Amino acid sequence: MIQAETTVAREIDLAAQAADGVLLAGTLTLPTGPGPHPAVLCLPGSGKLDRDSNAGKLRMDLGRPLAATLARHGIASLRYDRRGVGATPGDWHTVGFLDNRADAAAALQALRGHPEVRGRAVGVLGHSEGAVHAMWLAAHTHPAAAVLLAGYARSGEAAVQWQLGRLAETMPRPLSRVLRRVASKQLARVSATTTDAARMGGIRVNAKWWREQLAYDPRADLSRIQAPVFAITGRKDVQVDPADLDVIANLVPGARIRRVPDLTHLLRRTDGPGTVFGYRKLLRRSVEDDLLTGIAQWLAPRLS
Template sequence: MKRILLVVLLGLISHFNFAQNPTGDWYGNLEVQPGVILPLVFHISEAEGIYSGTLDSPDQKAFDIPITNVTYTDTNLSIAITDMRLTYEGVVRSNALIEGTFKQSGLTIPLQLTREAVAIEAPNRPQEPQAPFPYTVQEITFDNKEANATFSGTITLPKVVFKGKKKLPAVILISGSGPQDRNEELLGHKPFLVIADYLTRNGIAVLRYDDRGTAASTGEFTGATSADFATDAQAAFDFLKTHPDIDASKIGFAGHSEGGLIAPMVAATNKEVAFIALLAGVGQPGDELLMDQGYLIGKAQGFDDEMLRKNRIAQEMMFTTVKEHYGDTEKIKEKLTIYLENALEQNPEMIPEGSSKEAMIKREINTLTSDWFQYLIITDPRPTLEKVTCPVLAINGSLDLQVPSQKNLTNIEESVKKGGNTDVTTVEFPNLNHLFQTTTTGSPSEYAILEETFSPDALKVLSEWIIEKTK
């Protein structure tokens, strides 16, 4: 009897394994660091025995990332995205569960996939404002006809007007690099929401908007450069001038990171701009900035001195190629392909685990030859800063690894003054990172872990400076 029962059970197990199907949607919560969870969604499909798929990372606003290779054999599922140096090896335990291992750029993390998203506890963001608000909130749209784009945004208006003033001073927020929504949302943080709330409570109207082609705004983000985004900011300025509650002579910009590169572009040509505040703004040439950034972040991630040295040499050579042949994308591709093939042949250790020489070359060339990246590499913000005649505030954190604080603050101040404008203020806040969070290392890997969204000290300085310049 026992023998018959065992045979029956084995038969059921065999049939169960045969019926398992890896196609469809699979959800997983990747614990990047203790307390830092990154939801992922794999979409697997099959046609005539060939598997394919895409990956979503919702919190990073990344969707439909093509999977390079999907194989499924005897319940073993293998996924690879070579451009991202990402692999996933799992065992399909049932039609509702896959257990496996996620690998990317040296990280190895257990990852369980299920058919339904597993809810995770929302990160604590104590600064995020909650309705009801003690000010007026208006949803608006404006057009940039040059870009064939319609922007969707939010204006927050103080209910208490400054003494003796009929209309309000206002600031337009300009986001950092990459497609950003009006809150500049990143890893659960909403810096622009926090900034807008603080400034509005202190009597300053704020306009923030979704980037072109992002969230509720139309237009095409891909292919646009910082110069293109400057026309978007100018369109926001033109719109705000017509608002019945806004003093058109007291409208300025506050730009974060790349937004701090864009704000001076607008102010240099539009003398109606009342002020600009640069939050971790850029004051050094783009290629130099990227090399400094690569060194500082690499060091924080534990790269040894030799690897950092090789990486800088490679960056310098590639950036020089882009600058010499700017705009001639095919020539840049040709030159970089030859260089990277030789460099990786001689230094195979620079190829990340889970990737290949061919995949790495493709990834680097795609990045370096994009219109946005080429423009950044050849851009020196100093001549533009020399043309800014309105009051300038530049603030940064001492632990900013993406826009090194002292070098950029110094360059901004010197450039503005060189143009004859002495109304420039710079402030370096100790122990703040690129997002103006209080930290101990400044590493981008800490952004999601930290509960603070934006330093109260930095908010106070920004608010008081704008009030002083518009009173």
């Protein structure tokens, strides 16, 4: 076990054991001072992401600043590498959407059972795909609170179709038509697969993940949530419809929703349209500090 000291937090290597015995390698960040502490499980978006929401050179760098902000407000946090990423073993291409959910539930159990964590004061926080898993966890595992960052509230297939529509709007009409036609064929092909991984256009894709994600609709689980919920989506998000916040508000009594002006799916603000073509430039900047601070300030009294 490795421990690192900073002025506001301690970091401890923590491996959560999944249902099949795989150890999900992660980092438990603890506030300074005596515990046990309230805590939050942090879940990343989709893709081959490590504990800091990074995938190779595509670096979102959400995990560490989020953990540091939570620690400054007296809240511990756990983040971990997905299967087949970083220090967690496995083949990422064969991991399904429901496998990610099951691993999240195992990580939540490990966090609740840690001696430096108050087991009854543990919340869940997810971004994008992670927010959808946080919805399920909030409905079925009764956390103390849930934060949903850019989480959709419709079927996975409808969410993907909305994304494609927004992308098509940024292209000339002939290219837009080609994109829609090709994307529809690819979605139909991946839905018809039966293997965990498949070759699509010569590229190995995690077909199981796609089938399960397209089929899942979080609305039934949202209606079961009893915990306090804070749902945030940027007005310039082109991957999740900001209007889904209204669905969340209607399904979760007392849920707080916030549409952040100029905020993109990457949790960075922009003066531009927020399209995916500007992502590389946006990622040169840090996640918005005021957003993270607002989340920590909302969580602190609900985990006390």
